Amino acid sequence: MTSLAANEFSESHRVVDHEVDDTRRLTLAQLINLFVLVSEDQNDNLGLGVDFVQSHGVGWVVTQYHFQVTRMPLAGDTVVVKTKATAFNKYFAYREYWLFAADGTTLAYGESIWVAMSYATRKIATIPMEIIAPYETAPVKRLPRLPRPSRFDETQTTETKPYLVRYFDIDANGHVNNAHYFDWMLDALPAEFLRTHQLRDFQIRFENEVRYGEAVASVASHTATTSQHRIMMGATTAATANAAWAMRER
Amino acid sequence: MTSLAANEFSESHRVVDHEVDDTRRLTLAQLINLFVLVSEDQNDNLGLGVDFVQSHGVGWVVTQYHFQVTRMPLAGDTVVVKTKATAFNKYFAYREYWLFAADGTTLAYGESIWVAMSYATRKIATIPMEIIAPYETAPVKRLPRLPRPSRFDETQTTETKPYLVRYFDIDANGHVNNAHYFDWMLDALPAEFLRTHQLRDFQIRFENEVRYGEAVASVASHTATTSQHRIMMGATTAATANAAWAMRER
Missing domain, CATH: 3.10.129.10 (Hotdog Thioesterase)
Structure with missing residues (x-):
């Protein structure tokens, strides 16, 4: 140190x-x-x-x-x-x-x-x-x-994955540790995309807190070099993000 | 070191x-x-x-x-x-x-x-x-x-939580990192039980591998001082465990 x-x-x-x-x-x-x-x-x-x-x-x-x-x-x-x-x-x-x-x-x-x-x-x-x-x-x-994540493009094909907030996701203050948003967001992309691409740029904005036991949906769409992400609790947006990607060097 | x-x-x-x-x-x-x-x-x-x-x-x-x-x-x-x-x-x-x-x-x-x-x-x-x-x-x-985890007591009231294996749960060999079994197993117990109890003894046996994208169910039952756990992939048992607990000192 x-x-x-x-x-x-x-x-x-x-x-x-x-x-x-x-x-x-x-x-x-x-x-x-x-x-x-x-x-x-x-x-x-x-x-x-x-x-x-x-x-x-x-x-x-x-x-x-x-x-x-x-x-x-x-x-x-x-x-x-x-x-x-x-x-x-x-x-x-x-x-x-x-x-x-x-x-x-x-x-x-x-x-x-x-x-x-x-x-x-x-x-x-x-x-x-x-x-x-x-x-x-x-x-x-x-x-x-x-930079503020761009408006989610509703015309894109999206993938959605559901998550239940786990006991071990929460901090001493009862809220989800922010790091879990990143796992939820990226996990909604195909594994093959994650394996072959390297993250270059990531912009995230937190809008509403998520608590223990709540159900969230991670919604994502992607092109070859960009992705858009939302974490939703029903109709409420918990967080939005934009990412830029490059092919991963082998 | x-x-x-x-x-x-x-x-x-x-x-x-x-x-x-x-x-x-x-x-x-x-x-x-x-x-x-x-x-x-x-x-x-x-x-x-x-x-x-x-x-x-x-x-x-x-x-x-x-x-x-x-x-x-x-x-x-x-x-x-x-x-x-x-x-x-x-x-x-x-x-x-x-x-x-x-x-x-x-x-x-x-x-x-x-x-x-x-x-x-x-x-x-x-x-x-x-x-x-x-x-x-x-x-x-x-x-x-x-010690081998005891046979799951089918007469107990059980709680079941579903999990989808995430991209970030897997190792370089394509299998789930064992540590995630522990989160799945304990997360099926009520948060209030986990907050008020201290783990004393934990016995786990791994029976079948779990892979990316698979759906598993964490099944648990508990008394004031013990819990039983199973991770199931459909009818196949991935792992079984027994735990002993004491009240947590405040």
């Missing part, structure tokens, strides 16, 4: 067999898990852990991610995961992530937008200064905007 | 948030992942990795596990995982596992029985000496016997 500036943090990680797919490459869900982990380790390191944030009546909630992938690491590779709490304003915080190979080349890059959700009102709250000042990031008027 | 005798191996691991359940304790599936990982690291360390084993026309397949749990570690805990290739005969290998807290107390103990499956015949083969000699374990006539 290396400490950089207060708003940056990095740590190394060995990719192991249960974090990879059948091509032996890190899964997107595990990439998110590593990005969330490095953020939490940074927060703990600065005394900004979950308990401290909760003591201010709020919890951090992610609303959007945008990932760009050059190459996913293989089982056995040691990688470096880095995050930066780059910018914030009254209501939104912008955080970046990097995944580096051992030789320093960038394997993946991520951007994310976070809000502070009030436990009392279940609505977005002003970000308490106490939970953001220790990063020593200067406030800004305008945050970078993340 | 510490090397002990050739047939023993241990390494440390930090339990992180995406490996725990909503009580913040390590899940059974992640415990198995850690046990499998320490075996693989031992194998690689001795030059007995998957490629070497495959070059002898076989692959290791687990047929039974028996786990005893004192206490599952919490997110943030650093633990030590240890394995020992304890005994083998012509057809079976017996391997033990330990999970230790940082202070050396035993959190969990596991036993397992492995066979060498021939790629040519898909049947159990004589264990090639080349893949077992480097452990420097003496061969034995009789291996320890693991």
Whole structure:
């Protein structure tokens, strides 16, 4: 673990067999898990852990991610995961992530937008200064905007797979761990597509929370190089995403 | 990582948030992942990795596990995982596992029985000496016997949950990663039971392989202190298990 500036943090990680797919490459869900982990380790390191944030009546909630992938690491590779709490304003915080190979080349890059959700009102709250000042990031008027997933093309042929939220999908707060959305979304694509294609770009927007025991449908359509995704709870959209793909190098 | 005798191996691991359940304790599936990982690291360390084993026309397949749990570690805990290739005969290998807290107390103990499956015949083969000699374990006539899950009590009230095998459930060999059986089995129990009970003993026997896209049913029944489990593919049993539980300390 290396400490950089207060708003940056990095740590190394060995990719192991249960974090990879059948091509032996890190899964997107595990990439998110590593990005969330490095953020939490940074927060703990600065005394900004979950308990401290909760003591201010709020919890951090992610609303959007945008990932760009050059190459996913293989089982056995040691990688470096880095995050930066780059910018914030009254209501939104912008955080970046990097995944580096051992030789320093960038394997993946991520951007994310976070809000502070009030436990009392279940609505977005002003970000308490106490939970953001220790990063020593200067406030800004305008945050970078993340690309918003395009409107789902209803004319495309879609595939739908059903999922029941499992006990082991949920966090200590009773909500689904975000990483599971990525598995549901990609699992709706044909296995042969996943085996022969490499994810290049992934944009996801979270709209409504999913809870234990709920039934969701993962709806997907794809071309040779793009895919569109929705997680639905009945008529309610839980999340939407767009992905770009390239043929996988053998 | 510490090397002990050739047939023993241990390494440390930090339990992180995406490996725990909503009580913040390590899940059974992640415990198995850690046990499998320490075996693989031992194998690689001795030059007995998957490629070497495959070059002898076989692959290791687990047929039974028996786990005893004192206490599952919490997110943030650093633990030590240890394995020992304890005994083998012509057809079976017996391997033990330990999970230790940082202070050396035993959190969990596991036993397992492995066979060498021939790629040519898909049947159990004589264990090639080349893949077992480097452990420097003496061969034995009789291996320890693991408890066999009791016959499923058809008179009990059962709960059944359906699962479709997902792309991300499968290994490089096209079969379901064993860890998923544990999630399917326990997820069929009520969440409130899982939240208020601590697993003490778990015996599982694998009978038939499950592949990508197949539909399985997890069937479970429970009393206050025991549960019975079956994973079914239609009328075929994929795995059976028995568990013993105690009330969880708060």
